[in-house]
Amino acid sequence: MEMLYSAKPLAAILVSFFVVPIIFSSRSENVREAWTFVAAILKFAIVLSMLPFVLKGGQIAYTLVEVLPGLAIEFKVDAFGMLFALVSSSLWIVTSMYSIGYMRSLNEHGQTRYYACFALSLSATLGVAFAGNLFTLYLFYEMLSFATYPLVTHHQDQEARSSGRKYITYILGASIGLVLPAMLVIYSQTGTFEFAPQGFMNGHFSQPATAVLLLMFVFGFAKAGVMPFHSWLPAAMVAPTPVSALLHAVAVVKVGVFCVARVITGVFGTKMLASIGLGTLVCYVASFTIIVSSMIALSQDGLKRRLAFSTIGQLSYIILGIALLSPSGMTGGMLHIAMHAFGKITLFFCAGAIFAASGIKNVSQMVGIGRRMPYTMTAFLLGSLSVIGLPPLGGFISKWNLVIGTLESGQIFFLFVLLASSLMNAAYFLPISYKAFFCTDEEAMFEKKVDEVPTWCLIPLCMTATCSVIFFFYPQPFLQLAKLAVATIIGAPMP
Amino acid sequence: MTQHFPALLIIIPLLSALLVSAMGWIDRRWCFPLAVASLAGALAVSIGLAAHVMAAGPIVYKMAGWRPPIGIVYVIDYLNAPVLVVILAVALLNLISAKVWIEKDFEDKMGAYLGLYLLFLSGMVGIVATGDAFNLYVLLEIGSLTGYALIGLGKERAPLSSLNYLFMGTIGASFYLLGIGYIYIATGTLNMADIALLVPQLEGSGTLFLALIICMAGLFVKMALFPLHGWLPNAYSNAPSASAGLIAPLTTKVMIYAMVRVGLTVFTPAFTFARPLLSEAIVWLAIAAIVSGSLLALMQRRLSRMFTYIIVAEVGYMVGGFWLGNKAGVTGATLHIINDAAMTLTLFMAVSAIIWKLGSDKFEDLQGLFGKMPFTMIGFVIAALAVIGIPPTCGFFSKWYLITGGINAGQWGFVAALLFSSLVNAVLFFRIFEIAFFEPFAEGHGHHDHGPVFNEAPVTMVAPLLIAALSLIALGLYTGDIVTKLIQLALPAGIA
Numbered sequence: 001m002e003m004l005y006s007a008k009p010l011a012a013i014l015v016s017f018f019v020v021p022i023i024f025s026s027r028s029e030n031v032r033e034a035w036t037f038v039a040a041i042l043k044f045a046i047v048l049s050m051l052p053f054v055l056k057g058g059q060i061a062y063t064l065v066e067v068l069p070g071l072a073i074e075f076k077v078d079a080f081g082m083l084f085a086l087v088s089s090s091l092w093i094v095t096s097m098y099s100i101g102y103m104r105s106l107n108e109h110g111q112t113r114y115y116a117c118f119a120l121s122l123s124a125t126l127g128v129a130f131a132g133n134l135f136t137l138y139l140f141y142e143m144l145s146f147a148t149y150p151l152v153t154h155h156q157d158q159e160a161r162s163s164g165r166k167y168i169t170y171i172l173g174a175s176i177g178l179v180l181p182a183m184l185v186i187y188s189q190t191g192t193f194e195f196a197p198q199g200f201m202n203g204h205f206s207q208p209a210t211a212v213l214l215l216m217f218v219f220g221f222a223k224a225g226v227m228p229f230h231s232w233l234p235a236a237m238v239a240p241t242p243v244s245a246l247l248h249a250v251a252v253v254k255v256g257v258f259c260v261a262r263v264i265t266g267v268f269g270t271k272m273l274a275s276i277g278l279g280t281l282v283c284y285v286a287s288f289t290i291i292v293s294s295m296i297a298l299s300q301d302g303l304k305r306r307l308a309f310s311t312i313g314q315l316s317y318i319i320l321g322i323a324l325l326s327p328s329g330m331t332g333g334m335l336h337i338a339m340h341a342f343g344k345i346t347l348f349f350c351a352g353a354i355f356a357a358s359g360i361k362n363v364s365q366m367v368g369i370g371r372r373m374p375y376t377m378t379a380f381l382l383g384s385l386s387v388i389g390l391p392p393l394g395g396f397i398s399k400w401n402l403v404i405g406t407l408e409s410g411q412i413f414f415l416f417v418l419l420a421s422s423l424m425n426a427a428y429f430l431p432i433s434y435k436a437f438f439c440t441d442e443e444a445m446f447e448k449k450v451d452e453v454p455t456w457c458l459i460p461l462c463m464t465a466t467c468s469v470i471f472f473f474y475p476q477p478f479l480q481l482a483k484l485a486v487a488t489i490i491g492a493p494m495p
Numbered sequence: 496m497t498q499h500f501p502a503l504l505i506i507i508p509l510l511s512a513l514l515v516s517a518m519g520w521i522d523r524r525w526c527f528p529l530a531v532a533s534l535a536g537a538l539a540v541s542i543g544l545a546a547h548v549m550a551a552g553p554i555v556y557k558m559a560g561w562r563p564p565i566g567i568v569y570v571i572d573y574l575n576a577p578v579l580v581v582i583l584a585v586a587l588l589n590l591i592s593a594k595v596w597i598e599k600d601f602e603d604k605m606g607a608y609l610g611l612y613l614l615f616l617s618g619m620v621g622i623v624a625t626g627d628a629f630n631l632y633v634l635l636e637i638g639s640l641t642g643y644a645l646i647g648l649g650k651e652r653a654p655l656s657s658l659n660y661l662f663m664g665t666i667g668a669s670f671y672l673l674g675i676g677y678i679y680i681a682t683g684t685l686n687m688a689d690i691a692l693l694v695p696q697l698e699g700s701g702t703l704f705l706a707l708i709i710c711m712a713g714l715f716v717k718m719a720l721f722p723l724h725g726w727l728p729n730a731y732s733n734a735p736s737a738s739a740g741l742i743a744p745l746t747t748k749v750m751i752y753a754m755v756r757v758g759l760t761v762f763t764p765a766f767t768f769a770r771p772l773l774s775e776a777i778v779w780l781a782i783a784a785i786v787s788g789s790l791l792a793l794m795q796r797r798l799s800r801m802f803t804y805i806i807v808a809e810v811g812y813m814v815g816g817f818w819l820g821n822k823a824g825v826t827g828a829t830l831h832i833i834n835d836a837a838m839t840l841t842l843f844m845a846v847s848a849i850i851w852k853l854g855s856d857k858f859e860d861l862q863g864l865f866g867k868m869p870f871t872m873i874g875f876v877i878a879a880l881a882v883i884g885i886p887p888t889c890g891f892f893s894k895w896y897l898i899t900g901g902i903n904a905g906q907w908g909f910v911a912a913l914l915f916s917s918l919v920n921a922v923l924f925f926r927i928f929e930i931a932f933f934e935p936f937a938e939g940h941g942h943h944d945h946g947p948v949f950n951e952a953p954v955t956m957v958a959p960l961l962i963a964a965l966s967l968i969a970l971g972l973y974t975g976d977i978v979t980k981l982i983q984l985a986l987p988a989g990i991a
Contacts, residue, residue: 067892068975139886146880149928156933168925176883176917181910184895188902 002058009075009130012046016119040093076132079484085129094460095246101456120147125251133193151243163235170232178220199269223256225312227289237304241352249344257318282323286316287417294424329405334482336398346383349461353453370436379465384429386468394471501556501569507537512613519606530609538583545576564686570626574985588959593737615641629685645738656729663726670713677706718750721784728803736847744839764989768820777818784811785912789919798856816897824900831893841878841963848952864931874964879924889970
C-alpha cells in the first residue's frame with residue numbers, strides 16, 4: 001500500500017478552526033457568512049485534492065505530536081475516512097447556504113456564535129474521519145460533543161436548557177463512563193491504539209471480556225444512538241433546523257456510527273469477531289434499535305421528532321451492516337453513511353423550510369401543503385424515497401448491498417429485519433407526502449397563502465434531493481471508496 | 496554563578512520579602528513591581544536549574560559549604576525541578592492576576608501583604624528543594640505560618656477559618672516533627688540521602704515503621720486528605736482572592752510532593768510499600784476522599800467552595816496513585832502535582848476575575864456570564880475540561896497514568912472512583928456552563944437580540960488567566976517529555 005506523508009489532513013481539519021476568530025471579529029453579517037463559505041469551500045477542496053490518491057489505494061498520514069509512546073495525535077486518510085470526510089465537508093457548504101436563508105428569515109439571535117460553533121464542529125468531524133488511532137478518535141469525538149452543545153441549546157430557553165442537559169449527559173456520560181475505561185483496559189493489555197486492517201486485539205482477551213469491551217464501545221459512542229442510548233437525539237431536535245440537518249442527520253450521529261465501525265474493523269478486527277461470533281451479538285443489538293425506533297417513529301406527530309426516530313433506525317442499519325462482517329454488508333453499511341446523509345439532510349431541510357414559511361411543526365397540520373410549496377414537498381418525497389430505499393434513489397444502492405450482505409453471511413433473520421423496517425419507513429414517510437399533495441380543497445389546512453421559502457433555503461434542498469437521484473445512477477466515488485475500504489479490511493485485492 | 500542557583504531560589508524570595516515590606520514604609524508604588532521582579536527572577540533561576548538537571552543530572556548544593564550529613568543540603572533532581580518551576584510560575588501568574596485585588600484590599604498594607612506573599616513562597620520553594628528532613632519541617636512552618644496570615648487577612652469569617660486551619664496545621668506539622676524524631680532515633684541522621692542509605696539495614700525496625708506512619712499522618716493532615724480535610728474548604732473559600740489563588744494551588748500540592756519525597760527518597764520504596772495492608776488501607780482512604788470530595792462538591796452553591804471540594808477529591812487522586820506503589824501510579828501522582836497546580840490556579844484566577852466583576856460567585860449570579868466575560872469564560876472552560884479529564888488537556892494524561900496504575904495493580908475500586916469523579920466533575924462544570932450560557936429567560940422564546948453587556952475583567956486578570964489556560968494544553972501535549980525526561984528518571988529502581 002502506498003503511504004504519503006502530508007499535512008493536508010491537518011489543514012483540512014484546521015481550516016474551519018482558524019476561521020472561528022474571524023467569524024467572531026466580523027462586524028457585518030455578510031462578511032461573517034462569506035468567511036464561512038470560504039472555509040467550507042476550502043475544506044471541501046482540500047478533501048477533494050486527497051481523493052485521487054486515496055482512490056488509487058494510497059493512504060495519507062500525518063503525525064501531529066506523540067504525547068506518550070503509542071498515544072499520538074495522528075491522522076491517516078484511508079478510503080473509509082475519505083468517504084465520511086467527503087460527505088460531511090460537501091454538505092457543510094450546502095448547509096451554510098441553507099443557514100443563511102433560515103436564520104435570517106427567522107431573525108434568530110446569536111448568529112455569530114452559531115456560525116463559529118458550526119465551524120468548530122466541522123473541524124472535529126473531520127478530525128474523527130481522519131483519526132489514525134483510537135486516542136485521536138476519542139479526542140475529536142469529545143471535542144465535537146462540546147462544540148455542538150451551544151448549537152443544540154441555541155434558543156436558550158427552558159426547553160433548550162433541559163434538552164441540552166439531556167444531550168450532554170448522554171453523550172459525555174457514555175463516553176467517559178464506557179469508552180474511556182474500555183480504551184484504558186485495551187491499552188494496558190496491548191500497549192497500542194493504532195488502527196490496523198485486522199485490529200490489534202487478537203489473542204489479548206477472552207471471549208466474554210471481548211464481548212463486554214465491544215458492547216462498551218457500541219453503547220459508549222452514544223452519538224450512534226443505539227438504544228437505550230438514543231433519547232438525546234429526539235431531545236436535540238429543539239436546535240435550529242440547519243443544526244438538526246447537518247449535525248443530527250449527518251455529522252454528529254454519523255461520527256457515532258463511524259466510531260463504532262472503526263472500532264469494529266480497526267481495533268477488534270472482523271476475522272477475530274467472526275471467529276468468536278460476536279458480530280452477531282452487535283447485529284441483534286442494532287436490529288432491536290431498528291425495529292423499535294421505526295415503531296416509535298410511526299407514532300410521532302412532530303415532523304422533526306419523526307425524522308429523529310427515523311435517523312436512529314437508519315444509524316443502526318449502518319452498524320448492522322458493519323457487524324454482519326461480510327463484504328457486501330460492510331460495503332452497504334459504509335455506503336449508507338453517504339446515502340442516508342443526502343436523503344435525511346433533504347428531509348430536515350424541508351422540515352425547516354416548512355417551519356420557516358408557515359410556522360408548522362406537526363405532520364397532522366401539513367395537509368395540502370404540497371400545493372403551496374411544490375418544490376419543497378417534491379424534494380421531501382425524493383428524500384423519503386431514498387431513506388426508504390426505493391429506486392431510482394441513492395438509498396436503494398446501500399440497502400441493496402445490506403440485503404446482499406445478510407445473505408452472504410447466511411443470517412436470514414436480519415434480512416427480515418431490514419425488510420420489515422423498510423416497510424415501516426414507507427409507512428411513516430409516505431403519508432406525509434400523500435397528504436401534502438392529495439387532499440380536497442376543504443381538507444387543505446391553509447387559510448392564508450404560504451409562499452415557498454427564501455431562495456437561500458430552497459436551492460440547498462433541491463441540490464441534495466437531486467444528488468440523491470444522481471447517486472442511484474452514478475454512486476461514485478462513494479461506492480468505490482466503500483469497496484476499497486472493505487478490500488483493505490478483508491485483505492482482498494483492490495477492486 | 497550557576498552553582499549557586501539552588502541557594503538563590505530561596506534567597507531571592509526571602510530577601511525581597513524583607514525589601515518589599517521595608518519599601519512599604521518608603522514608597523508603596525515600588526512594592527508591587529519589586530515583588531513581580533523578584534518572582535520573575537526566581538522563576539528564571541528555577542527554569543535554569545531544570546534545564547541544568549535535564550542536561551547534566553541532579554545538583555547537590557551544600558548550604559554555607561558544610562558537608563552532609565552535618566550540614567544542610569539542597570538537592571535539585573528530576574523530581575523537584577519541574578515542581579519548582581510550576582510553583583514559581585503559579586505564584587507569578589497569580590500575583591499579576593491579583594494586582595487589582597491587592598491594590599483594593601490591602602492599599603495601606605501593601606508592603607506587609609506582599610512581604611508575606613514572598614515569605615510564603617520561600618517556604619514552599621524550600622520544602623521542595625531541601626535535602627534535609629528536619630529542614631523540611633522548618634520550612635513547612637514558615638510556609639504554614641505565613642499561609643495562616645495570608646488567609647486571616649480576609650474579611651468576615653476569614654480569621655476564624657484561618658484559626659481552624661492553624662489548629663489543624665499545627666497538629667499536622669507536629670506529627671511530622673515527631674516522625675522525624677523517630678527517624679533520628681533509628682538512624683542518627685537527618686539528611687534524606689543518608690537516611691535512605693541506612694534504611695535497608697533497618698528493614699524490620701519498629702521505630703522506623705512508626706516514623707513512617709507518623710510522618711505520613713502529619714502530611715495527610717497538612718494536605719487535607721479525607722477525613723482530615725475539614726479545615727480546607729472554609730480556609731480557602733473565605734480567604735482573600737489574592738491569597739486563595741496562591742494557597743489553593745500550592746499548599747496541598749507541595750504537601751503531596753513532600754509525601755512523594757519522603758516515601759521514595761527517604762524511606763525508599765522497598766520500605767514504604769513493604770506492607771500491603773498499609774498501602775491498601777491508604778488507597779481506600781484515597782478512594783473515600785475522591786468519592787466524598789466529589790459528592791460534597793455537588794452540594795455547593797458557590798464556585799469557590801465547589802473548587803475547594805474538588806481539591807479534596809484531587810488530593811485523593813494523588814495519594815491513591817502514589818500508594819498503589821507501581822510505576823504508572825507513582826508517575827501519575829507526581830505528574831498530577833504539576834497538572835493539578837496549573838488547573839487549580841486557572842480555576843481560582845477565573846473565580847477571582849468573576850468575583851471582581853460580579854461581587855459574588857454564587858451560582859445564581861453567574862447567569863449570562865459567557866456574554867459578559869467571554870475571555871474569562873474561555874479560560875474557565877479550558878480549566879474545566881482539564882479537571883474533567885478531556886484530551887488534549889493535561890488533566891487527561893495524569894488521570895490516564897493514575898487509572899493505568901489502578902488497572903495494573905488490580906485495584907478496581909480506585910479505577911471506578913476516578914471514573915466516577917470524572918463523571919461528577921462533568922456534571923459540576925456543565926451545571927456552571929448551563930447557568931452561564933443561559934441568560935435569565937426572556938419572553939418571546941429566545942428570539943431577542945439584546946444579549947448581556949460585555950463587561951470583561953481588567954487585562955491584568957485576563958492575560959495571566961489565558962496564559963495559564965493555554966499552559967494546560969501545552970502541559971498535556973508535552974506530557975511525554977515531562978514523564979520520560981524527568982519523572983521516570985526520578986523514580987528509584989525499587990518501583991516495578
